Amino acid sequence: METKHPSMLDLLLETHIGLERQGPGSSEAIEQALGFLKPLNKFSRIADLGCGTGGQTIHLAQHLPGAITGLDMFADFIEKLNENAKSMNLGNRVTGIVGSMEDLPFQKNSLDLIWSEGAIDNIGFEKGISHWHDFLKKGGFIAVTCPSWLTKERPAIVEQFWYEAGSRLDCVSNNIEIMQRCGYQFIASFTLPEECWTENYFIPREAAINRLLEKYAGNETMIEYAAQNRYETELYSKFNQYYGYVFYIGRAI
Numbered sequence: 001m002e003t004k005h006p007s008m009l010d011l012l013l014e015t016h017i018g019l020e021r022q023g024p025g026s027s028e029a030i031e032q033a034l035g036f037l038k039p040l041n042k043f044s045r046i047a048d049l050g051c052g053t054g055g056q057t058i059h060l061a062q063h064l065p066g067a068i069t070g071l072d073m074f075a076d077f078i079e080k081l082n083e084n085a086k087s088m089n090l091g092n093r094v095t096g097i098v099g100s101m102e103d104l105p106f107q108k109n110s111l112d113l114i115w116s117e118g119a120i121d122n123i124g125f126e127k128g129i130s131h132w133h134d135f136l137k138k139g140g141f142i143a144v145t146c147p148s149w150l151t152k153e154r155p156a157i158v159e160q161f162w163y164e165a166g167s168r169l170d171c172v173s174n175n176i177e178i179m180q181r182c183g184y185q186f187i188a189s190f191t192l193p194e195e196c197w198t199e200n201y202f203i204p205r206e207a208a209i210n211r212l213l214e215k216y217a218g219n220e221t222m223i224e225y226a227a228q229n230r231y232e233t234e235l236y237s238k239f240n241q242y243y244g245y246v247f248y249i250g251r252a253i
Helices: 008-016 027-034 055-063 075-087 125-133 156-164 172-181 194-215 220-239
Strands: 045-049 067-072 094-098 111-116 136-149 184-191 243-252
Touching (some): 008 194, 008 220, 027 055, 027 136, 027 184, 045 055, 055 067, 067 075, 125 136, 125 172, 136 184, 156 220, 172 184, 172 243, 194 243
Parallel strands (some): 045 111, 111 136
Antiparallel strands (some): 136 243
């Protein structure tokens, strides 16, 4: 990430490596979602998929017993997670590993809880929860956030942005039906509030981007990268009544 000719991926990693969160969310939303789960115990096995640097992974470990494995495709993020877990004396219960959400390294029917924030839409909501179901014990829980339409009206400019980002938004009711079709009992859903996007993600991300604009002054890739991120922020500020991240909680049956 120290190259003077960074790629978009280099910049993505360098922007997010120092952030507490790699996407919208909050401690309050985590605890609200946890409130829908039955109590776990010290023998419970939990996976946080697409964990990033593990801000939410650490928070889960502070509120749940059992062993937690954070999985992400980026080794830099996993290294950061493991460093943080060790520094907080959680290294005996929290382990970060490099891996793919599409090819989980766990045994079938072995997990009590699958958690994933802001990541499942990278592979598709239905594809993700369908694949992950096999790794949950019967009665195990899933809790994921996914960008979703909140209204029947779907502005074309928003739809185009998410399509180009590799994600096709669906409405909440359709995602609930998908959960049920994929072998889950639907438990609850709720929309993340605006501050999960703004104060908790966009503002710290913008500060990181400003630092990179100084570091890579005049670099065209950096300028384009900053513009793309600022467009996302602008789009959300104008159209957040139509879409947002939604927490979906279900139980494997």
